[in-house]
Amino acid sequence: MTLKLTVNGQVREVAVPWNTPLLNVLRNDLALNGPKYGCGLGECGACSVLIDGMAARACVLPVSAAVGHAITTLDGLSQNGQLDPVQQAFIDAQAAQCGYCLNGMIMTIRALLNHNAQPSTQQIRAALEHNLCRCGTHVEILQAAQRAVVINAAALQEAPHE
Structure with a gap:
């Protein structure tokens, strides 16, 4: 088919x-x-x-x-050679150890920010609740997600308005 x-x-x-x-x-x-x-x-x-x-x-x-x-x-996710704010935040926070879980973490945070540009820490935790990281970098992942909120907000302010 x-x-x-x-x-x-x-x-x-x-x-x-x-x-x-x-x-x-x-x-x-x-x-x-x-x-x-x-x-x-x-x-x-x-x-x-x-x-x-x-x-x-x-x-x-x-x-x-x-x-x-x-x-x-x-x-x-990247556009015109620019990393998505969530990707950039994960790099900035050095949130990877083995990196296997990062796809899920990044995509989940991107989805959250698509629908809630200013999530609380509790909302971020809830969004990531069913994403597993066997290396235990949850603290760094949470920091990256919080940084993504800031970078995403700045990117939204810089974006041309229609």
């Missing part, structure tokens, strides 16, 4: 069974390596992508469910 997907702003066609996990299509057919295979059960967050700006677990989402929606991966 041939499906049309909008991934990182580009329409892409893939010939896969309708029930193939979106993660497999992104990684194997479209060579997008931002989302990671973690648990395969939608519980760890390593596979997170944005679907219409909201975080979704790509390992349990059939590709057919993403047809007609805007899919954004970590690979598509």
Whole structure:
């Protein structure tokens, strides 16, 4: 079955069974390596992508469910050579140890900021609650998320208004 997907702003066609996990299509057919295979059960967050700006677990989402929606991966967050504010904040805070969880952490914080530009620390914690980091860098990840709020606010103020 041939499906049309909008991934990182580009329409892409893939010939896969309708029930193939979106993660497999992104990684194997479209060579997008931002989302990671973690648990395969939608519980760890390593596979997170944005679907219409909201975080979704790509390992349990059939590709057919993403047809007609805007899919954004970590690979598509940067614009015009500029890192997304969340990506920049994670670099600034040195929030990575092994880095395997970072895709899920970054995509989850991006989704949160898409819907709440000034989340409280409690709201950030709640958003990240189901993202697992086995290395235990939760303190640095929280600091990065808090920094992302600041950088994102500055970027929104600098953006041209229509």
